[in-house]
Amino acid sequence: MHLAVYLPLLLPVLAGVGAGPLARRLEPRSATWLLTVAGLILAASSTVVLGLLALAGLVRVPLIAALKGYSPGVIARDDPATWQAAVAGAVLLALAASATARLTVRRAGALWSAALEAACLPGRESVVVTEDRHADAYTMPGLPGRIVISHGMLDALDPAGHDIILAHERAHLDNHHYAFVTLAQIAAAANPLLRPLAASVAFTVERWADEYAARHTGDRRAVAETVARAAVAAKRTRSPPAAALGVLGRRPAPGVIPRRVAALLEPAPRSPYHLLVAVGALVAVSGVCVLEAAHDLHEFLELAHIHRR
Template identity: 40%
Template sequence: MNPLVATPVIVALLWPWAAAPAARRLADLLPPKAAALTLVGSAVALAGSTVWALGGVVAGGLLHLQLLASAGGLARSWATEGSPATVGVAAVALAVLLVVAGLMARLWRRQRQLLERTWRTMDGQPAEGDLVVVPGESPDAFALPGHGDRPGRIVVTSQMLRTLDTPGRDVLLAHERAHLAGRHHLLARTVQLASAAHPAVRGLAAATSFQLERWADEDAAAAVGSRKLAATAVARAALAATSSQRRPSLLPAIGTGPVPRRVGALLGPPPVAPRGRALRAGAVALLAVVALSAALSLGSAYGLHEYVEQVQEAVGP
């Protein structure tokens, strides 16, 4: 395999193992909204650089096959040098890209099926504005994203409403409305799809889900004007809705994620953006994740371009 292509590709495939943990640590220093957006941006950048690097390997292999086919009278030893490794690695990269594409397609299909199936269960249920109350003995509540021409809804079982007092219901509704208003399902969906490109990116999915819940927690606390009330309602709803602990992140719910950490954060002071040295360090870390991912993508493209130049010079006019 040509070193001009191989070096940035190898680094691009190894880089996410270091960048993903760094993005999670950076997110812990930021307010929930900024943290969630940072994690989503990092996931997209790392997945994009991985796919681009693998595509460069495939393109290099195809170019080498074309060179072998047209070698003719030129120095065939140059054309065939390293060809087994080049073509073999390209075949592996193509197989990986096909697997990634298949995983993304399956995730996309499952996401759509989940929304469609959930919306079908809502057919015929009366709605009061954006609220749908479903009869049932199991306490549950979640934000149902809009689908087609239907706007988003807050789905709550009657048992969950009986579990909470009036202030707690206000927190619950404010929390789920924050999910809908922030379109949190799209952010969670993006990270899920990006995680198919590289195993290291999968670690960002749980962190993103947590930060999205924290984002909604803070919006709910601001809406009701009491962090203690919000913490109490989150704890009570989460304890009641034990089944929601396994709910897909595409349907965000008040009981999702590590609830003790969320409650502890609500019982503390409101989150503030880091200042001074911490802010500069966080900004540099985020820029490093995005910039190096982009640089690696450009590096593999440049290496492929240089390889094309070498081929053209070898083949001649």
């Protein structure tokens, strides 16, 4: 295999480094879609390359070569991957598959639990107000999904803030933001180099909801102030993490709230065309390298099979 076929294993490094700047510069809805899709494609590409390396090593086993009718001489002479690379690929593939399966099962269980809890909440309205004195507001996916707001949060905000927080949570619910975060986390489980990208998706869905609230109210500064007040109230009352927040991700990392507030105090963001092209090119290169690796391995196995006859 050519050296270029190993690029899908390294390109996620660039994606991880660039995810943060992209999340800050792109329009949040576009950034969420772009980063999530790119993460899934890059994770799939790196996984396929690991599988191809493992397969190239598997045919080195004499029993398997004999069963498949491959020429031992051709395999020994022309194998496109070294045995060290093949073993490393097999080990990394097993680890990636195991991590992805565990996370997928855990996420599916969390979503199911949240859906059941949402169905058991009182009333038929999409918004549920709890008596909790801790300041909290979150969305619970389900059929139907529910928006949960505590009395503590309502007490911390003025009526305009109530409208803003509802618009923010409505954006999470209507646009299924939990799905984007979950898919990005699955991609990061398959390739840990994509963890910064998954963290950026968790940030962009919040920014997406912020921008939705800003368009809904027509006052970006008011949304910024509400985000800051809600964060201060939640910290002051030390509200425990809600079950639905576990579906969407962890509590905001340090610095996320100030970045959201700062972004809302700036004009509405746009998506520079050249950044979209750059991400598309990165994903395209990864895909081409995977196709090249698969083609090389196919030709090698065909040659080994022909020479066996």
